[in-house]
Amino acid sequence: MTSAYIVLTCINILLAWSVYIIMLTGQVSIGNSAFMAIGAYVSGVLTVKFDFPLVAALMMGVIVSTMAGALIGFPALRLKGVYLIMVTIGIAASVETLIQNIPYVGGVGGFGGMFGTTVTLSVICVIIVCLILLWISRTPLQRILEAIREDERVAASMGINVTYVKVCAFAIGAGIAALAGGLYAHYMTYIYPENFGIWASIQMLLYVILGGTNNLWGPAFGAVLMTLLPEYIRFLDEWRVTVFGVLIVVLLLFRPEGLLSFRTVTARIRNGRVSKPAEGKGDQDGRA
Amino acid sequence: MAVLELRELNKSFGGITAVENLSFQVDENQILGLIGPNGAGKTTVINLITGFYQPTSGSIFFEGQDITFSSIYQAGRIGIARTFQNIRLFKRMTVLENVLMGDKEYNLRPFFSVFDFLKGGKTKRKIERAYAILEELGLQDHAMKRAGELSYGDQRRLEIARSIATDPKLLLLDEPAAGMNEEETQLLIEDIGRIKNRFKAIIVVEHDLSVIRQLSHKVVAIDYGKKITEGAPEEVLSHPSVVEAYLGGSNE
Numbered sequence: 001m002t003s004a005y006i007v008l009t010c011i012n013i014l015l016a017w018s019v020y021i022i023m024l025t026g027q028v029s030i031g032n033s034a035f036m037a038i039g040a041y042v043s044g045v046l047t048v049k050f051d052f053p054l055v056a057a058l059m060m061g062v063i064v065s066t067m068a069g070a071l072i073g074f075p076a077l078r079l080k081g082v083y084l085i086m087v088t089i090g091i092a093a094s095v096e097t098l099i100q101n102i103p104y105v106g107g108v109g110g111f112g113g114m115f116g117t118t119v120t121l122s123v124i125c126v127i128i129v130c131l132i133l134l135w136i137s138r139t140p141l142q143r144i145l146e147a148i149r150e151d152e153r154v155a156a157s158m159g160i161n162v163t164y165v166k167v168c169a170f171a172i173g174a175g176i177a178a179l180a181g182g183l184y185a186h187y188m189t190y191i192y193p194e195n196f197g198i199w200a201s202i203q204m205l206l207y208v209i210l211g212g213t214n215n216l217w218g219p220a221f222g223a224v225l226m227t228l229l230p231e232y233i234r235f236l237d238e239w240r241v242t243v244f245g246v247l248i249v250v251l252l253l254f255r256p257e258g259l260l261s262f263r264t265v266t267a268r269i270r271n272g273r274v275s276k277p278a279e280g281k282g283d284q285d286g287r288a
Numbered sequence: 289m290a291v292l293e294l295r296e297l298n299k300s301f302g303g304i305t306a307v308e309n310l311s312f313q314v315d316e317n318q319i320l321g322l323i324g325p326n327g328a329g330k331t332t333v334i335n336l337i338t339g340f341y342q343p344t345s346g347s348i349f350f351e352g353q354d355i356t357f358s359s360i361y362q363a364g365r366i367g368i369a370r371t372f373q374n375i376r377l378f379k380r381m382t383v384l385e386n387v388l389m390g391d392k393e394y395n396l397r398p399f400f401s402v403f404d405f406l407k408g409g410k411t412k413r414k415i416e417r418a419y420a421i422l423e424e425l426g427l428q429d430h431a432m433k434r435a436g437e438l439s440y441g442d443q444r445r446l447e448i449a450r451s452i453a454t455d456p457k458l459l460l461l462d463e464p465a466a467g468m469n470e471e472e473t474q475l476l477i478e479d480i481g482r483i484k485n486r487f488k489a490i491i492v493v494e495h496d497l498s499v500i501r502q503l504s505h506k507v508v509a510i511d512y513g514k515k516i517t518e519g520a521p522e523e524v525l526s527h528p529s530v531v532e533a534y535l536g537g538s539n540e
Contacts, residue, residue, distance in 0.1 A: 140394040140401035143381065147389050150378045157338060158454055159364035159395040168399060267384055267415050269431050272423075274412045 003119050007187050009227045010122035011180045015200075016207035016219035017129055018177035023213045024142075025169045026149035027077065030201045031088030032177040034095035037196035038065040039178025040185035041105055047186065048113040054121070058182040062175045069174025073167040092198045099193040112190035117183045125179055133216040143266050145169060177204075210251060212258020221260050289352055290315055291458055291489040292337065297346035299332055299513075306332045307513040310346070314458070314506075319490045321504030321521065323497065325533050329513035330493040331373055334460050337491075338370050339363040350458070365396065369451035370460040373493075375443045379436035383427060383446055386435050387418040390453025418453060425449050425479055441472045445479065457488040465496045477502050497525060497534075509533070 015036065022029045043061035046052035052060070076087045105111045136142055147155040148162055156162045185191050203226070211222025229244065236243050251259065268274070290313040299307040306329045314320045324330050335341040337348060339360040347356040350366060358366070369390075378386050388394075391414055394401045404411050422428045425445045430438060435446060444464060451459055464480070465473045477499060484490060494500050500507060500521060507524040509516045511533045517524055524530055 136402060139404060140388065140391070141398055143385055143389060144394065144398045144401070146381065147378050150380060151376055153340060153360055154372070154376045154378070155389075156360035157340075157364045157370060158390055158450075159361055159392055160398060161361050165398050263380060265382055265385065265432070267382075267388055267411075267418075269384055269415055269419050272416075272419055272428065274415045274419075 005228065005231070006119050007117060007122045007183070009224055010119075010126045011184050011187070012204075012207060012223040012227045013126050013220045014129060014176055014180035014183070015204040016211065016223040017133060017216065018173045018175075018180065019204045019208045020173075020213060020216060020219040021133070021176065022170050022173040023208060024145040024149060025166045026152065027166060027170065028081075028085050028205070029088045029170070029173065030085055030198060030205060031072075031091035031095075032173065032204055033196045033198065033200035034092045035065045035069060035174035035177035036181035036184070036200065037095050037099060037193070038068055038174075039181030040191055040196065041099060041111065041181075042178070043182035044111055044114045044185045044191065045105060047116070048111075054116040054186060058125075058179060061178045061182040065178030065181075066171045066175035069171035070167055073170035073174075074163075077163060077166045077170060088201075089198055092196075092201050096193050096197050099196075108193065110190055110192040114186040114191075115189050117187035122183055122187075125183060129176055129179070130216070130220075137216060137264055138266065140266065146263075206248065208258075210248065210258060212255075212261040214257070214261050214263040218258045218260040222258070225259075290349070291318075291351060292491075293349040294333075294337075295347045295349070297333075297336060297348065298344045299329075299336055299341060300344050305513055307336065307343075310510065310513065310515055312508045312515065312518060314489045314491060316488050318506060319484060319492060319504045321500035321507040322491055322493045322510065323495075323500055323507060323524075323530070324510040324516075326495075328511045328533075330510065331462055332513070333510075334370060334462050334491075334493060337363070337460060338368055364454065365392075367455070367457035368460065369454045369456035369458070371444070371447040371451055371462055371464060373463045373466060375440075375447055377435040377443055377446060377450070379434065381435055382432050383422065383435055383438065384415070384418055384431040386446055387421055387449050387453045388414060390450045390455075391418075392454055395454075421449050421452050424452075424483065441468060441475070444468070444476070448479070448483070452483060452486060459487045459490045461490065461492045461494075463493055463495060465494060465499050473499060501525065 018032050019029060039061035042064045043057040046057035046060055047054055072091060076084060079087055099105060100108045144160060144165060148165060152162050207222035207226050208219040210226065212218030230240065233240055233243055293313040295311050297307055297310045322330050322333060332341065336343050339358050339362060342357055347354060350368065355363060355366065378389060419428060419431060422431055425448060427442060427445055427449060430442065438446060465476055468476060473496060480503060492499065492503055504521055507521045508518040509524050509530045516529045516533065517527045
């Protein structure tokens with residue numbers, strides 16, 4: 001059963017990153033389960049009905065979802081705060097309902113026949129996304145995303161087209177969620193629309209908030225913890241969910257910025273001499 | 289040609305008129321002081337020029353180009369930079385990073401900046417440039433500190449450094465001396481004097497008339513969103529309506 005934990009943990013890490021990249025620009029999305037669904041169903045249909053190889057189907061799922069993300073993101077990201085949250089909840093609910101009403105993919109009855117997600121494939125996917133995010137975190141792009149999170153209008157006054165950057169980040173998040181969805185579908189072999197409801201979105205958000213939004217390790221750590229912790233407290237039987245809930249509240253009370261809240265500095269200089277960015281790994285900024 | 293020209297600019301919020309029929313122009317190599325009592329609409333004018341607000345009517349020209357309804361980022365891109373009355377730095381970033389945020393090349397094409405990872409030389413040049421700007425304002429020793437940790441005066445200085453980094457043609461300073469004592473204000477005036485040649489023109493919105501007196505070539509006085517008078521500093525500052533607007537009809 002360890003392989004099951006590894007695959008599910010990998011999927012949850014990807015989901016956490018899909019929320020994280022959007023949160024880097026200061027947006028909160030509770031709609032990523034919709035993009036996970038798009039990835040799951042698009043790749044599932046392609047492998048089951050069109051005999052696509054798994055990797056190609058996953059990539060198609062990512063492409064379709066990224067485009068959907070950009071399309072939805074463009075009008076949605078003009079809204080802020082609570083309003084944006086409501087819209088993204090709406091996205092999650094409507095995609096779920098939409099799938100329930102498409103007989104081609106089984107509707108409420110679910111859709112099956114997918115297979116092929118292995119431990120190796122999931123780990124490779126996590127490594128690829130990790131490397132991309134790690135790369136971004138060392139470049140001016142990271143700074144630009146963070147600047148938008150800190151003060152959108154000031155960032156704009158520096159000449160940044162804030163809407164464009166936010167939509168792109170949203171689309172990238174949608175793509176990552178779709179990758180996770182595709183892996184999930186081909187691991188579970190049978191999926192139902194309700195697998196991709198709002199609850200799934202809230203869980204992803206929780207990984208990120210618990211782990212911290214300042215660096216890519218936080219969300220990954222949050223996902224690992226949230227996936228494995230319920231298993232470790234299994235002996236509590238029916239009290240499990242309650243204890244789990246209390247643990248989350250306590251963690252947030254003591255670490256409101258998340259468990260790993262350090263921020264990596266993107267440029268270094270010392271006495272006027274530029275040092276390599278790589279030297280500045282993991283500055284412990286603590287609670288910023 | 290004027291660097292900036294406002295023509296009969298109006299801005300109202302609901303029924304309240306914040307700026308009314310305001311026209312003035314700023315010429316090349318000029319520092320323009322914009323003065324007026326609290327609530328006179330000075331910051332609103334800055335917000336209109338930089339796209340933070342859209343005017344109700346009237347027009348704004350920047351180097352002959354109509355920018356009346358340009359958005360914030362468009363105003364930033366054509367070369368208008370500003371500071372804020374209530375300091376708005378990226379507080380969690382380092383001082384150096386704040387200045388690097390002004391780099392136009394990155395900001396114009398944010399997603400291409402990821403390839404700079406491969407060009408160490410270019411990144412190095414950018415950092416050195418940012419550091420040079422910090423040196424110019426005496427902030428070099430704080431380069432690796434978080435912006436939020438700086439003293440009040442240094443935060444103001446950093447805001448100016450950040451706007452210098454965008455290489456603007458026009459700089460708008462919104463109450464740069466607010467909350468500073470006399471000594472700090474004097475240092476600020478020296479700083480502005482040192483950097484003024486980097487810009488085609490500067491507009492200083494200020495409450496502290498000593499700043500205006502020492503820096504500006506031309507002063508525009510407004511009250512209730514309307515222009516009272518404009519002209520040479522000494523002339524404007526001794527104008528009866530200005531004195532009255534400032535002293536509130538000798539009640540204080």
